[in-house]
Amino acid sequence: MAQNHWLVKSEPAKYSFDDLVRDGKTVWDGVRNNQAAIYLRSMKLGDQSLYYHSQEGLAVVGIAKVVREAFPDPTDASGRFVAVEFAPVRPLPRPVTLTEMKATPALAGMAMLRQFRLSVSPITPDEWRTILGLGGEG
DNA sequence: GCCAACGTTGGC
DNA sequence: GCCAACGTTGGC
Numbered sequence: 001m002a003q004n005h006w007l008v009k010s011e012p013a014k015y016s017f018d019d020l021v022r023d024g025k026t027v028w029d030g031v032r033n034n035q036a037a038i039y040l041r042s043m044k045l046g047d048q049s050l051y052y053h054s055q056e057g058l059a060v061v062g063i064a065k066v067v068r069e070a071f072p073d074p075t076d077a078s079g080r081f082v083a084v085e086f087a088p089v090r091p092l093p094r095p096v097t098l099t100e101m102k103a104t105p106a107l108a109g110m111a112m113l114r115q116f117r118l119s120v121s122p123i124t125p126d127e128w129r130t131i132l133g134l135g136g137e138g
Numbered sequence: 139g140c141c142a143a144c145g146t147t148g149g150c
Numbered sequence: 151g152c153c154a155a156c157g158t159t160g161g162c
Contacts (some may be wrong), residue, residue, distance in 0.1 A: 054160060117159050
């Protein structure tokens with residue numbers, strides 16, 4: 001089965017892409033939203049994810065990949081939620097801002113734009129290519 | 139700092 | 151099981 005693509009949000013003040021590069025990998029825990037948890041559960045080893053900075057920056061700044069598939073979130077006592085582990089792949093040559101994404105017709109259907117509160121969302125192959133193109137790749 | 143969106147909780 | 155109140159997220 002083909003790899004899936006994702007987008008994850010993080011507040012850079014709490015955990016930025018640079019922090020991920022420094023650490024080599026990180027446990028993506030603390031997700032307390034059912035829809036986001038469903039996406040976490042469907043992530044496969046090697047799936048790549050856009051790394052988006054919320055609150056500050058408001059841009060996709062890099063690419064991360066799944067290095068451990070879903071397991072019970074160690075910070076969740078209820079046992080309902082899961083975590084995964086991400087490792088950095090590479091930063092984008094140029095950040096892609098939320099403004100740019102909103103202004104790009106090909107991205108109008110993006111899950112993240114339509115439901116901005118989702119902290120984990122799927123990215124279609126077309127959206128993936130489009131965003132990497134905007135970021136100076138491809 | 140404000141407020142819209144939206145998920146969750148709890149009273150009934 | 152409905153729905154109002156409340157809490158959280160995140161753009162602006």
